[in-house]
Amino acid sequence: MKILVIGGSGFLSSVAVAILLERGHQVTTFTRGRSGERPTTTANLIRLTGDRHDPAALQNALLAGPFDAVYDFIAYEPAESRLAAKTFHGRVGRFIHCSTISVYLVSDQVTCPITEEQDKAPLMPFWERNPFGMTYGINKRACEEILWQAHDERQFPVSMLRPTFISGPHDPAKRDFFWIERINDGGPLLVPGHGEFLFQSVYVEDAARAFTDLLEAENSIGKAYNVAAEEILSLNDYLHLLARLMGRDIRFVHLDQELFDRLPFSRHPGGDVFPFNTRRDATFSLEEISRDLGYHTTPIAQWLATTIDWFTTHYNGHSTGYEARAQELAVIQKIDEDRSPL
Numbered sequence: 001m002k003i004l005v006i007g008g009s010g011f012l013s014s015v016a017v018a019i020l021l022e023r024g025h026q027v028t029t030f031t032r033g034r035s036g037e038r039p040t041t042t043a044n045l046i047r048l049t050g051d052r053h054d055p056a057a058l059q060n061a062l063l064a065g066p067f068d069a070v071y072d073f074i075a076y077e078p079a080e081s082r083l084a085a086k087t088f089h090g091r092v093g094r095f096i097h098c099s100t101i102s103v104y105l106v107s108d109q110v111t112c113p114i115t116e117e118q119d120k121a122p123l124m125p126f127w128e129r130n131p132f133g134m135t136y137g138i139n140k141r142a143c144e145e146i147l148w149q150a151h152d153e154r155q156f157p158v159s160m161l162r163p164t165f166i167s168g169p170h171d172p173a174k175r176d177f178f179w180i181e182r183i184n185d186g187g188p189l190l191v192p193g194h195g196e197f198l199f200q201s202v203y204v205e206d207a208a209r210a211f212t213d214l215l216e217a218e219n220s221i222g223k224a225y226n227v228a229a230e231e232i233l234s235l236n237d238y239l240h241l242l243a244r245l246m247g248r249d250i251r252f253v254h255l256d257q258e259l260f261d262r263l264p265f266s267r268h269p270g271g272d273v274f275p276f277n278t279r280r281d282a283t284f285s286l287e288e289i290s291r292d293l294g295y296h297t298t299p300i301a302q303w304l305a306t307t308i309d310w311f312t313t314h315y316n317g318h319s320t321g322y323e324a325r326a327q328e329l330a331v332i333q334k335i336d337e338d339r340s341p342l
C-alpha cells in the first residue's frame with residue numbers, strides 16, 4: 001500500500017514507519033524536518049518537509065499520492081484534526097488517528113477495565129495535577145470529536161488507537177528512566193502514596209505494531225481501540241520488577257499523597273515526575289483490539305530489560321527532576337527520623 005504518515009520521526013511514529021517498510025509498504029513521511037531522523041536505507045521511503053498547520057503544505061503532500069491510508073501521529077489540537085479531516089476527506093481509503101487513554105482519564109467516572117465506549121463520560125473539574133495530562137486529554141478528546149463527526153456525517157474513514165503510557169528506548173518522556181536513574185544511584189526511592197493503584201504501560205514496539213496491524217483490519221473503520229500491555233502492575237510491583245531486573249536491592253519509602261503533593265519537587269515544569277503514580281486504578285480493556293487485530297504484547301520483563309539497557313548505555317542526560325534528588329533523600333531521612341523510636 002501507499003501510505004502517508006504525518007509525523008514519522010518521533011518516538012512512536014518512527015517505529016511504526018520501520019514496521020510499515022518491513023511489511024513492504026511504500027511510505028511517505030511528513031514532518032518539518034527539524035528533529036533528528038533515525039537512518040533508514042530503503043527505496044520505499046520518501047520524506048516530505050512541511051508544517052502540518054499549513055493547509056497548502058498538506059495539500060502538496062497529497063501530490064505524492066494517491067494514498068491508500070494516512071496516519072496522523074501528531075494531532076494534539078482540534079484545529080489540527082479539523083484541517084486533516086478537510087484535507088483528506090474523499091482522498092484516502094483510510095485515516096488512522098493516534099489518540100490516547102487520556103481521553104478517558106479526564107473524567108471522574110471511569111470503570112476499570114476502561115472500555116472504549118467510556119470516552120464521552122463527563123469531564124472532571126479542571127485538575128492541573130491530573131497524571132494523564134488535563135489540557136492534553138481535553139484537546140485529544142476534541143480531536144477525536146471532530147474526526148467522529150466527519151465519520152458520522154461524511155463517511156470519513158477514520159479509525160483510532162488510544163495508547164496508554166508508551167515505554168521503550170528513545171522515550172522522550174523518560175518515564176522509566178526516572179526510576180531507573182534513582183535505582184542506579186543506590187539511594188532509597190521516595191514513592192508517592194501507597195503505590196498500590198493499578199496501571200498499564202505499553203512497549204513502543206507493541207504499540208507501533210498495533211498501528212500497522214490496523215491497516216489490515218477492514219472492519220476497524222469507525223472504531224477506536226485501547227492499546228496497552230496485557231500485564232497489569234501497581235507502582236510497587238513495577239518498582240520491584242525494575243530493581244530485580246537491575247540486580248539492585250532497593251528500599252522504598254512511601255509518603256502520603258497529600259503530604260507528597262506539598263513537596264516542591266513533586267511537580268516539574270519539564271514534564272511528568274514520579275511517573276506511573278496514577279492516583280487511581282487505570283486499567284484498560286483489550287477485548288476489542290484482541291478480537292479485531294489478534295493483539296498480543298511482549299512480556300514486560302523482556303521490554304523493561306531492553307529499556308533499562310538502552311537508557312543505561314546510550315543515554316547521557318538525567319531524568320526529569322533529578323536535580324532535586326538530594327531533596328528527595330532529605331525527605332526520606334526526615335521520614336526515617338520521625339519513625340525512629342525515641
Ligand SMILES: NC(=O)c1ccc[n+]([C@@H]2O[C@H](COP(=O)([O-])OP(=O)(O)OC[C@H]3O[C@@H](n4cnc5c(N)ncnc54)[C@H](OP(=O)(O)O)[C@@H]3O)[C@@H](O)[C@H]2O)c1
Nearest residue numbers: 007009010011012013031032033034035051052073100166
Ligand atoms: N508517549 C506516550 O506515552 C503517548 C501515550 C499515548 C499517546 N501518545 C500519542 O503519540 C503521539 C506521539 O507520537 P510520536 O512520539 O511518534 O510523535 P512526536 O514525537 O510527538 O512527533 C513526531 C514528529 O512529528 C514532527 N512534527 C512535530 N510538529 C510538526 C508539525 N507542526 N508539522 C509537521 N511535523 C511535525 C516532529 O518532527 P519535526 O520536528 O522534524 O517536524 C516529530 O519528530 C501523539 O499523538 C500522542 O498523543 C503518546
